[in-house]
Amino acid sequence: MPVAIQHQRSANRTLRIVCPNGHLGFAPIKTGSFEIGLGCEPDLLCADSGSCDIGPGPLGADISGSPLAWQTHDLEQMLLGARRLGVPMIIGSAGDTGTNSRVDLYVRIIQDLARKHALPQFRVGWFHSEVPKSLLTQRLADGETIEGLDDRPPLDAATLDATDRIVAVAGVHPYMALLEDGAEVIIGGRSSDCAIFAAPAIRAGFPEALAYYYGKVLECASFCAEPYAGKESVLGEITAEDVKVTALLPAQRCTIASVAGHAMYERANPFYEHFLGGRLDMSRCVYEQYDERTCRITGPTFEPAGELRVKLEGAGKIGERFVGLVGVRDPYTIANVDGVIGWARTQVRERFGETGYELHYTVYGRDGVMGEREPLRHRPGHELCIMVQGIAPTRETAEEVCMTGLRQMFYARLPEVKGTAGGVAFALDEVLPASPAYRWTLNHTMRVEDPIALFPTGLVEAGI
Numbered sequence: 001m002p003v004a005i006q007h008q009r010s011a012n013r014t015l016r017i018v019c020p021n022g023h024l025g026f027a028p029i030k031t032g033s034f035e036i037g038l039g040c041e042p043d044l045l046c047a048d049s050g051s052c053d054i055g056p057g058p059l060g061a062d063i064s065g066s067p068l069a070w071q072t073h074d075l076e077q078m079l080l081g082a083r084r085l086g087v088p089m090i091i092g093s094a095g096d097t098g099t100n101s102r103v104d105l106y107v108r109i110i111q112d113l114a115r116k117h118a119l120p121q122f123r124v125g126w127f128h129s130e131v132p133k134s135l136l137t138q139r140l141a142d143g144e145t146i147e148g149l150d151d152r153p154p155l156d157a158a159t160l161d162a163t164d165r166i167v168a169v170a171g172v173h174p175y176m177a178l179l180e181d182g183a184e185v186i187i188g189g190r191s192s193d194c195a196i197f198a199a200p201a202i203r204a205g206f207p208e209a210l211a212y213y214y215g216k217v218l219e220c221a222s223f224c225a226e227p228y229a230g231k232e233s234v235l236g237e238i239t240a241e242d243v244k245v246t247a248l249l250p251a252q253r254c255t256i257a258s259v260a261g262h263a264m265y266e267r268a269n270p271f272y273e274h275f276l277g278g279r280l281d282m283s284r285c286v287y288e289q290y291d292e293r294t295c296r297i298t299g300p301t302f303e304p305a306g307e308l309r310v311k312l313e314g315a316g317k318i319g320e321r322f323v324g325l326v327g328v329r330d331p332y333t334i335a336n337v338d339g340v341i342g343w344a345r346t347q348v349r350e351r352f353g354e355t356g357y358e359l360h361y362t363v364y365g366r367d368g369v370m371g372e373r374e375p376l377r378h379r380p381g382h383e384l385c386i387m388v389q390g391i392a393p394t395r396e397t398a399e400e401v402c403m404t405g406l407r408q409m410f411y412a413r414l415p416e417v418k419g420t421a422g423g424v425a426f427a428l429d430e431v432l433p434a435s436p437a438y439r440w441t442l443n444h445t446m447r448v449e450d451p452i453a454l455f456p457t458g459l460v461e462a463g464i
Helices: 031-038 057-061 068-085 100-116 133-141 157-161 173-180 193-203 208-218 256-263 331-335 337-352 395-407
Strands: 015-019 044-050 089-096 122-127 165-168 185-187 234-238 243-247 272-275 278-281 286-291 294-298 301-304 309-328 358-364 384-392 432-447 457-462
Touching (some): 015 031, 015 193, 015 208, 031 068, 044 068, 057 165, 057 309, 057 432, 068 089, 068 100, 089 193, 100 185, 122 173, 133 157, 157 432, 173 185, 173 193, 193 272, 208 256, 208 272, 208 278, 208 301, 256 286, 256 294, 309 395, 331 337, 337 358, 337 384, 358 395, 384 395
Parallel strands (some): 015 044, 044 089, 122 185
Antiparallel strands (some): 015 234, 122 457, 234 243, 243 294, 272 278, 278 301, 309 384, 358 384
16 A cells, blocks of 8 residues: 655645656556545646657657656656646656657547546647747857857858757746646646746746755656656645745655765756756755655745747757677786777778768777776776777668678787687677667757747547
8 A cells, every 4th residue: 555645744835746757658657655645635747758868860860768658657647637636737848859750649549548548528739849940040140159068169151951859948938838728638848847847837826946945846747856766756846935845756765965975966057957047046945854764845046037048959860870799808908998999990091081971989888988098998898898899881881881890800910819719709699779879959049029929739539
């Protein structure tokens, strides 16, 4: 049986949200803690479904990065819980990327689930986030500067031409509009993580600073609790004075350290969260242990933006891709692994020339995760695994580039090698087809006059 949560609703006016998953569909919701959350009188169920962490491939190819069965499982759990309680349900950045096709897919899944379970009729709101390249082409032609983030240069025509798909990152505005229109389930396109949770809180009249912090602390679900346990639910509560977050898995707690640490998670500056319309400043937050499993937060501030700028994310295809794996145990080969890779690269250049393909080597056991930032790069392990990636316009060329780059490691001519057996071992004789290779092309911001203009909304019916 689910364990009851002792944390009682605050005496002041509150809004309670249960978040069951920090990335809906990426791995299935743990239903035990979610059921506990449903017993805590939440006013909404909300979850983020997107991330840049999965890389540019799903955006560029317009696919999801997770199995459809996992996404359907999570949507089914949330939908049945929300309809049982009669509370709204909000999903943002649908299907990992928030592209139009992912939003439409999630709307169809909701409608199918409503028919499957014979749910009474309800309204499903949605909004799209894709930005047509023609709009940006016109902005550039008009002389507008579309500024780059993280030291990227301003957008130019060549970069735009190399882009396959673009999404804008919404703020709270389309969510608030759909709630105002009576949507009981909302499927959102690409959006700021915190906006998914902040929107209903702001619409209910809670301070913007606390509302945006509310979103920041809830969006990764149980990542703000300790000890670590992924895909577990948390309960958030906002009042006019504070935010509280409670771990719902009985084995977890939301502590001062876990919540403050999560507030600093995944950002160059640990104190700021940027979104369409402003910035959340967490530098003066105060964290208190409210009860054994609940942390109370006060003190965030909200700084409205001087002008509205929407973040744009874009991805473009580089080419088809094959992958090969090779193992190295010989100490001399390990000590000279860069020479081995250099030899293989030379053989590829002799066969294919200097351009028209890409060849990448990732040396696990030395610096495969951190690259040149690895502080122990000069002290590799006693055993290495080298991943070889060949990328080219066609599958045939990508396969041959990868195969050449892989097999020529066996023939590398090192000065002290006496034997003919080679210094590497192939995990597989063949190279394996992989997903096409994409790169991030846009990480930019563009000025907008209307915060909802790029995010068209709609309403459809579901249920019987």
